[in-house]
Amino acid sequence: MGEAMGLRERKKQQTAQRILHTAIALFVERGFDAVSVQEIADAAEVSKMTVFNYFGTKEDLVFAPVEEHFGDAARAVRERRPGQSAVDAVREQFLEMVETRDPSIGLNADPISHQLRRLVLETPALTERVFLTMQKAAREMAALLAEETGDLTLATIAAATLSNARNALIEEHQRRLAEGEDIDTIAADAPERARAAFGLVEKGLRGYAVKE
Numbered sequence: 260m261g262e263a264m265g266l267r268e269r270k271k272q273q274t275a276q277r278i279l280h281t282a283i284a285l286f287v288e289r290g291f292d293a294v295s296v297q298e299i300a301d302a303a304e305v306s307k308m309t310v311f312n313y314f315g316t317k318e319d320l321v322f323a324p325v326e327e328h329f330g331d332a333a334r335a336v337r338e339r340r341p342g343q344s345a346v347d348a349v350r351e352q353f354l355e356m357v358e359t360r361d362p363s364i365g366l367n368a369d370p371i372s373h374q375l376r377r378l379v380l381e382t383p384a385l386t387e388r389v390f391l392t393m394q395k396a397a398r399e400m401a402a403l404l405a406e407e408t409g410d411l412t413l414a415t416i417a418a419a420t421l422s423n424a425r426n427a428l429i430e431e432h433q434r435r436l437a438e439g440e441d442i443d444t445i446a447a448d449a450p451e452r453a454r455a456a457f458g459l460v461e462k463g464l465r466g467y468a469v470k471e
């Protein structure tokens with residue numbers, strides 16, 4: 260029984276991967292809006308209903324592999340150690356992801372990642388999905404901090420600042436890769452850039468960009 264279940268799960272996983280890879284290839288080749296779910300199903304040799312059973316919407320075919328990572332910063336805050344600040348937790352998690360070259364923070368030289376980024380930037384519906392998902396993740400972190408501190412306004416400001424700093428670092432990695440910079444150079448610079456970014460958050464904006 261266990262072997263049968265294991266085989267069934269593997270087959271389901273393989274089907275999901277085939278659908279996903281087929282969809283991404285078609286999107287990159289022709290554009291997100293120009294590809295129908297039926298065309299994806301035909302190319303993957305499954306039914307249209309099967310595509311929707313594995314992926315609830317057409318947009319999920321783009322975001323399914325990465326969307327869970329939008330909540331990484333909130334998870335770092337939720338799971339932080341007693342005595343550890345929110346900024347320390349997010350910084351520590353990010354530096355660990357830099358060390359392992361986690362693809363979710365843009366340290367991935369795979370051409371498909373860059374093609375997907377361009378696809379998202381060129382497709383309004385996907386860009387909106389990214390924005391809304393990032394906002395949702397920031398609100399989740401704000402809710403966690405507000406529950407601890409009792410001040411929703413300051414929690415919202417803190418969560419937005421931490422989230423934006425993290426997103427800016429990821430965007431820098433992706434931009435430099437897209438411009439053809441070597442992944443090893445970017446990864447070598449990443450810890451220092453991350454420490455500087457979260458250091459700025461930690462200090463607040465006091466003394467920053469004082470006009471002469």
